[in-house]
Amino acid sequence: MSALKIKKGTxxxxxxxxxxxxxxVMETHTLAVIVDNEAGVLARVIxxxxxxxxxxESLTVAEVDHExxxxxxxxxxxxxxxxxxxxxxxxxxxxxxxxxxxxxxxxPAVERELALIKVANTGEKRVEALRLADIFRANVVDSTxxxxxxxMTGTTDKIDAFAELMRPLGLVEIARTGVAAMSRGTAA
Amino acid sequence: MTRQMTGAQMVVQALRDQGVDVVFGYPGGAVLPIYxxxxxxxxxxxxxxxxxxGAVHAxxxxxxxxxxxxxxxxTSGPGATNAVTGITDALMDSIPLVVxxxxxxxxxxxNDAFQEADTVGITRPCTKHNWLVKDPAKVxxxxxxxxxxxxxxxxxxxxxxxxxDVQFAQGTYTPPQQANLGHYNPQVxxxxxxxxxxxxxxxxxxxxxxxxxxxxxxxxxxxxxxxRELVDATGFPITSTLMGLGAYPASGKSWLGMLxxxxxxxxxxxxxxxxLMINIGARFDDRITGRIADFxxxxxxxxxxxDPSSINKSIHVDLPIIGDVGHVLEDLLRVWKSRGRKTAQAxxxxxxxxxxxxxxxxxLYYKPSKQAIKPQYALERLExxxxxxxxxxxxxxxxHQMWAAQFMGFEDPNRWMTSGGLGTMGYGLPASVGVQxxxxxxxxxxxxxxxxxxxxxxxxxxxxxxxxxVKQFILNNExxxxxxxxxxxxxxxxxxxxxxxxxxxFVKLAEAFGCKGIMxxxxxxxxxxxxxxxxxxxxxxxxxxxxxxxxCFPMIPSxxxxxKMLLGDASTKDAIQxxxxxxV
Numbered sequence: 001m002s003a004l005k006i007k008k009g010t011x012x013x014x015x016x017x018x019x020x021x022x023x024x025v026m027e028t029h030t031l032a033v034i035v036d037n038e039a040g041v042l043a044r045v046i047x048x049x050x051x052x053x054x055x056x057e058s059l060t061v062a063e064v065d066h067e068x069x070x071x072x073x074x075x076x077x078x079x080x081x082x083x084x085x086x087x088x089x090x091x092x093x094x095x096x097x098x099x100x101x102x103x104x105x106x107x108p109a110v111e112r113e114l115a116l117i118k119v120a121n122t123g124e125k126r127v128e129a130l131r132l133a134d135i136f137r138a139n140v141v142d143s144t145x146x147x148x149x150x151x152m153t154g155t156t157d158k159i160d161a162f163a164e165l166m167r168p169l170g171l172v173e174i175a176r177t178g179v180a181a182m183s184r185g186t187a188a
Numbered sequence: 189m190t191r192q193m194t195g196a197q198m199v200v201q202a203l204r205d206q207g208v209d210v211v212f213g214y215p216g217g218a219v220l221p222i223y224x225x226x227x228x229x230x231x232x233x234x235x236x237x238x239x240x241x242g243a244v245h246a247x248x249x250x251x252x253x254x255x256x257x258x259x260x261x262x263t264s265g266p267g268a269t270n271a272v273t274g275i276t277d278a279l280m281d282s283i284p285l286v287v288x289x290x291x292x293x294x295x296x297x298x299n300d301a302f303q304e305a306d307t308v309g310i311t312r313p314c315t316k317h318n319w320l321v322k323d324p325a326k327v328x329x330x331x332x333x334x335x336x337x338x339x340x341x342x343x344x345x346x347x348x349x350x351x352x353d354v355q356f357a358q359g360t361y362t363p364p365q366q367a368n369l370g371h372y373n374p375q376v377x378x379x380x381x382x383x384x385x386x387x388x389x390x391x392x393x394x395x396x397x398x399x400x401x402x403x404x405x406x407x408x409x410x411x412x413x414x415x416r417e418l419v420d421a422t423g424f425p426i427t428s429t430l431m432g433l434g435a436y437p438a439s440g441k442s443w444l445g446m447l448x449x450x451x452x453x454x455x456x457x458x459x460x461x462x463x464l465m466i467n468i469g470a471r472f473d474d475r476i477t478g479r480i481a482d483f484x485x486x487x488x489x490x491x492x493x494x495d496p497s498s499i500n501k502s503i504h505v506d507l508p509i510i511g512d513v514g515h516v517l518e519d520l521l522r523v524w525k526s527r528g529r530k531t532a533q534a535x536x537x538x539x540x541x542x543x544x545x546x547x548x549x550x551x552l553y554y555k556p557s558k559q560a561i562k563p564q565y566a567l568e569r570l571e572x573x574x575x576x577x578x579x580x581x582x583x584x585x586x587x588h589q590m591w592a593a594q595f596m597g598f599e600d601p602n603r604w605m606t607s608g609g610l611g612t613m614g615y616g617l618p619a620s621v622g623v624q625x626x627x628x629x630x631x632x633x634x635x636x637x638x639x640x641x642x643x644x645x646x647x648x649x650x651x652x653x654x655x656x657x658v659k660q661f662i663l664n665n666e667x668x669x670x671x672x673x674x675x676x677x678x679x680x681x682x683x684x685x686x687x688x689x690x691x692x693x694f695v696k697l698a699e700a701f702g703c704k705g706i707m708x709x710x711x712x713x714x715x716x717x718x719x720x721x722x723x724x725x726x727x728x729x730x731x732x733x734x735x736x737x738x739x740c741f742p743m744i745p746s747x748x749x750x751x752k753m754l755l756g757d758a759s760t761k762d763a764i765q766x767x768x769x770x771x772v
Binding site for chain 1: 308309312313316317320337341342370371372374495496497499500501504
């Protein structure tokens with residue numbers, strides 16, 4: 001119907017493309033999610049992320065209130081601001097979820113990760129590894145004549161940096177807990 | 189009062205205490221104890237379906253037409269997996285359901301036992317919440333909680349998985365009043381400051397539109413009343429999604445018809461050109477918005493929704509109001525009245541003139557025919573001959589569904605049951621069964637296409653068994669009409685597998701089921717045939733042979749904005765090209 005001035009062949013945008021095509025910046029946020037520690041609760045949270053295509057950079061979970069059976073899930077995620085808001089809203093409406101804290105926007109927060117790092121080496125490399133461990137305040141929790149297991153706590157960046165330094169010094173393997181985080185100050 | 193009883197007895201008692209009067213189900217090994225209890229009582233009626241998917245759709249029809257939650261009882265394994273499509277359908281359309289599934293005994297879970305499936309795992313993404321009850325002491329409390337979750341906030345389906353040993357075990361029954369229902373308690377009252385802001389917007393809007401959705405129906409009949417009051421008092425035009433039809437009456441003077449992909453020209457252009465959009469209980473679905481970037485570019489948008497995750501999910505809104513539609517509308521009207529019931533009259537009058545111009549395009553026009561029954565004509569006649577009846581309409585999914593939405597008028601909420609979000613072919617027949625169970629004396633019509641209808645046709649057996657006089661109004665074009673339409677417009681008229689070469693004789697099929705069959709193909713006979721269907725006191729399969737290649741218009745091609753509508757065959761040639769073809 002020419003009266004409508006339909007431009008031919010203009011269908012190039014997806015009706016499903018919900019994200020802003022003007023590519024907003026990706027942000028990394030740390031969320032603390034307080035949940036009922038009931039069977040399957042972790043699967044629910046992970047299923048939400050995979051089902052809706054959200055990213056999980058890191059995830060830690062443990063029961064923090066044994067009497068109230070509540071767990072704290074700390075999840076580090078990336079997305080555009082709109083996606084981060086969706087993630088929080090989607091988490092917030094889940095039945096076992098009490099609270100969703102976005103520690104990245106709710107003010108200053110402490111973030112820590114624990115890592116175990118195994119390094120096998122001898123001679124000068126062994127001495128160097130020990131020296132660097134001292135600088136990074138990593139503890140030796142296991143040792144043989146040819147290896148160390150270091151334990152270190154710190155931010156993700158710090159552990160990344162230490163692991164990178166250990167690579168040429170005989171890094172064998174690394175185990176990390178993922179981020180645990182908490183807001184600074186008196187409020188929960 | 190607490191009482192000792194078996195898990196199975198608790199299930200029945202809990203349903204009774206929740207006011208359940210009917211359960212749709214299908215027995216099997218893992219639910220036999222519950223079926224044994226159902227046998228020994230008369231408070232709860234059990235409707236035996238022919239397939240578990242049918243049970244869930246029937247419960248959806250029951251729920252949608254009554255406002256009460258629908259209840260389903262199926263066995264483990266295949267019983268539960270067959271129910272999954274229906275459960276997903278209910279989740280997408282926010283229909284409250286409590287689905288009870290049997291499970292293998294707790295000590296066999298994880299053992300690949302006979303008829304074992306990980307029901308809570310499978311249904312986790314398609315339920316609002318689900319539970320596996322391993323402790324007999326938790327059976328009654330969990331069921332009470334299930335009803336609370338299904339019906340509060342944004343409604344949805346829940347699953348309670350009940351292992352067989354738990355059904356046999358003794359435990360203490362907890363009545364609803366004593367049950368710990370957990371912390372789920374969504375906000376129903378809207379923020380009064382935001383509501384006041386919306387009132388200010390209403391007062392100054394010159395080109396407003398109200399866009400209402402299924403949330404108004406879910407909120408209850410009071411919400412529909414308030415919506416009508418708001419529309420009539422402000423004189424604002426109103427359109428609605430497929431799910432929201434009937435909240436505002438089709439005969440109302442401010443009604444623009446449905447919006448969206450197959451919505452009316454006037455509704456879609458009003459959405460595109462408005463300066464204030466008030467979304468009441470709808471969710472900016474992609475069938476509504478078309479191309480996001482060009483969706484209603486010049487308007488301020490307010491969005492009333494009980495689900496915070498609906499806000500800004502696809503369309504950024506200027507004013508979100510989180511709360512139950514009924515509560516928010518009540519406050520909104522109160523504040524608006526207290527400030528002197530103001531609207532921008534002059535602008536509004538101009539706006540209505542513009543809308544009248546759009547209306548004059550007569551977008552639902554179709555070429556009449558004396559040789560073949562046009563599907564639109566069939567629905568016009570059905571509408572004319574059933575208007576004034578105590579009528580409920582269900583549909584399957586496809587062209588007929590859109591034509592029903594366009595050509596039938598809905599005057600009240602809860603009268604229109606259709607699969608909107610999931611688009612489930614095979615929904616309509618079982619849904620009509622559920623509606624008729626809830627409203628035994630009403631006229632219940634399933635507007636169907638022959639392809640959708642065949643997907644759950646076994647449920648005719650249920651209709652006949654329970655003497656449910658459902659009318660199956662099949663617009664038979666021997667094609668998968670909507671698929672065919674898309675292939676014509678998008679895929680170079682290559683009709684890949686979109687027709688059926690071996691359709692049953694529907695009249696003989698009706699006889700085989702033990703009901704009445706009527707076939708009509710001449711437009712001149714249509715009225716008499718419809719009247720015969722209405723006069724027959726029992727289920728009818730009405731085989732209406734229609735024009736085979738009719739397309740459903742208007743149509744907004746996928747990925748196009750509202751002002752790029754196709755109105756009729758003349759406008760379709762080459763209108764949709766490669767880019768649009770990737771969309772659904």
